Amino acid sequence: MVLLRRVIGDALRARRQGQHRTLREVSTAANVSLGYLSEIERGQKEASSELLAAICEALGARLSELLGEVSDTLSLAEEMDGVLVPVDEKTADDALRKVARESDVAVSVRQDSPLKATLHATRKPREVVYAA
Structure with a gap:
């Protein structure tokens, strides 16, 4: 099962790393402890909407967005057969890995156990066009 907090954490980490910023820089700007931000990025803590x-805002x-x-x-993950449903022990032992791609997003899912899956999403950087 894909956990929302993990997908959110991955997206935050990707943005931060894409800006070549440290956890310390972002945690200071967001007024959140470095450890807590790290736990959010790793999908271990569920952040409130205010946080x-x-x-x-700290990431600009x-x-x-x-x-x-x-x-x-999550939409891509839902389209992948068996990703968001529990699996039996035999399938879980095989450490099922699936990949889906849609234009600029690629999602890889590894089914670690009947109730745990690791989802890794990558996104091509979007070109920013400024109007004159």
Whole structure:
């Protein structure tokens, strides 16, 4: 089963690393402890909407952009057979791995156990076009 907090954490980490910023820089700007931000990025803690908004602001992003990316990732995961449903022990032992791609998003899922899956999403950087 794909956990929303993991997908959100992956999206936040990707944005931070894409800006070549440290956890310390972002945690200071968002006024959240470095350890707690790390736990959010690793999908170990579920952040409130207020905290997500503060982290997004520190990253120079809108909360709606982050949630849109998360929605795209979950949508792809839902289309992959068996990703969001429990699996039997035999299938879990095989450490099932699936990959889906849609334009600029790629999702890889590894089924670790009947109730645990690791989802890794990658996104091609979007080109920013400024109007004159």
